[in-house]
Amino acid sequence: MIEMFSHPFMIRALLVGLMISVCAALVGVSLVLRKNSMIGDGLSHTAFSAFALATVLGLTPLYFALPIVVIASFFVLRLSQNRKLHGDAAIAVLSASSLAIGTLAISLSKGVNIDLNSYLFGSILAVGWLDVVLSAILAFAIIMLYVFAYHRIFAITFDEEFAKSVGIKTGVYDAIFAAICSVVVVLGMRLLGSLLISSLIIFPTLTAMRLRKSFRGIALMAVCVSALAFVIGLVLSYLLATPTGATVVIVNLVVFVVAALVRAIKD
């Protein structure tokens, strides 16, 4: 156990993973309860194509992907709110197209050796010190947002129409959440992969909903579940030599199933 954290890359993975887990859980509470979970999924695919394009063009993936995905998030948000366009279908189309563009870009770039797997499924070796700094800033920002805007976030999540009527700028909060969600996705996908990152946003909230009944309880529980599941997943993946992203997701799944059973027995 102690030996595994003698590698600097493991320390980085642990730090980034913990902070991203906390952020993902907090973003997830709002997205899941507002039935907007698809946004995280759509963004993770967009992030994949942004990373692939950046590599093909010879740019630093993080610098290229971050602004692209933030912009995409505002676009996705518009789509999800547009009833005429069937928001969920539009996001599915965006996901598939992004994945296709990313894959094509990689296959067309001869001579560039890209490990497709590490984008799709993540790699703890891809995490650098810049990721640590960025995720620390992100974690700080979202925790502050939750502390100081908690009651407004609650009101918007519970009943957007009412929140608007008492003068809360719901559009501003939507944009902030979409932006934070995209940073979570971009930073998290290097560690867990674009196919798995959205589960980190969704699972903790679903688990917490089985265990707690108040909004505050769910937010706190989601953070704890998410952080714990990540640490267990990381340690297991090291000991068993399994892919980190998949292991973390499986741990989350197991925790969810256990929570669901506990709830079922209680009821």
Place this chain on the structure above:
Amino acid sequence: MTLLSLKNLKLGYDDNVVIKDASFTLEEGDFACVVGANGSGKSTLIRGILGLIKPQAGEVKYGGDLDHTKIGYLPQESRADSNFPATVEEVVLSGCLGHMQFRPFYHRDERNHAANSLKTLGISKLKKKSFSSLSGGQKQKVLLARSLSATERLLVLDEPSNNLDYDSRKDFYKTLKKLNKEYNLTIIMITHDLDADDLIGNKVIAIDEGVVKMTTTEKYLEGYQK
């Protein structure tokens, strides 16, 4: 005192005009029921009154110290996800957010205010309960308590009795009448059907083909019977 006056208000979404012309004034203490066929623009009208959509023409004027963030709104039931994890207290407190400007946390004033709203409706004992565990009638009362926390003057209710059974509906209407009479709250309520039993106020706001007219309930019922 005139609490609300609409002058040639025109409302709609994009190029689509839903309300062509709405002009009426609402006095303090009025209880007005909004009636009209499905899709006639009842919700659009009250969203215009609440300032949730911008008028295409005309204006909405509030009287006294009222402004659009100090109206107690109760959106249609479908909006408040019935399985949402929240305690009754959390829900009712959120009604106070309009008074708080940029202050991040609730003060004792807000907590007292919310407790009073619960007391007024006789549901103080539900305070710590989980919102999702309540019956339809109780949920609607909690949401009404939230609206009470948001206002001291005007309640705007969008089909509040829609999913209530007969007894809960009767009970809910009784509560509204009490709020109107004893607390002098002005109320605008959309009623789904044209049942005379639902016209519990002194005024009726009728929407027909985008034209909005206000009459007294008596006059409206006379015309209705003919």
